[in-house]
Amino acid sequence: MKPGTRLKSAACDTEVMVIRCGEGTIECGGAPMGEAKPAEPAELSADHAGGTLMGKRYVDADGKFELLCVKPGKGSLSVDGVALSTKDAKPLPASD
Template sequence: MQLKAGTKLHSSVCDTDVMVIKGSGDVALTCGGAEMVIARSGASGDVDPAFASGTAMGKRYQSADGQVELLCIKPGKGTLAIDGVPLEIKAAKALPSSD
């Protein structure tokens, strides 16, 4: 699948919807063990138990190398992954202290 910033993607096995924040090129992006799609067509299949930890609304998910970043705009039961490697929730940046 070709990623491009601003693209909305939908899971084909659960309710998860994401928006691409950062990343480009051809990537094997999955949710719940099934490939993400551009057009919502309804859930058709079951979530793979190995990829069933779910997604959280409003959280940013990124690849280990930081090249791909996704924003969850609708939560679901599937886990986001690239090439079978689950994406991590992006940690918030620490704000400078104000003494």
């Protein structure tokens, strides 16, 4: 998988764009994400139903994965079962 790839959730409406990607399976709602939406939707896992927010970047603790949410949904993002968190904005420098 390379940067710029769009992934769609099999369990909800979430769509993300890959910014940075390492080794592992990107999941949403407890189901693996793919470039095409499957014909049969996967069941949304209760453990991974925190939702995603449009325009937010999601990262893992090691900084190997970074995803940009381009369409929000009910599922939350994870890599190999480990939840991703929202990336905090960098503070602007103070001007005097």
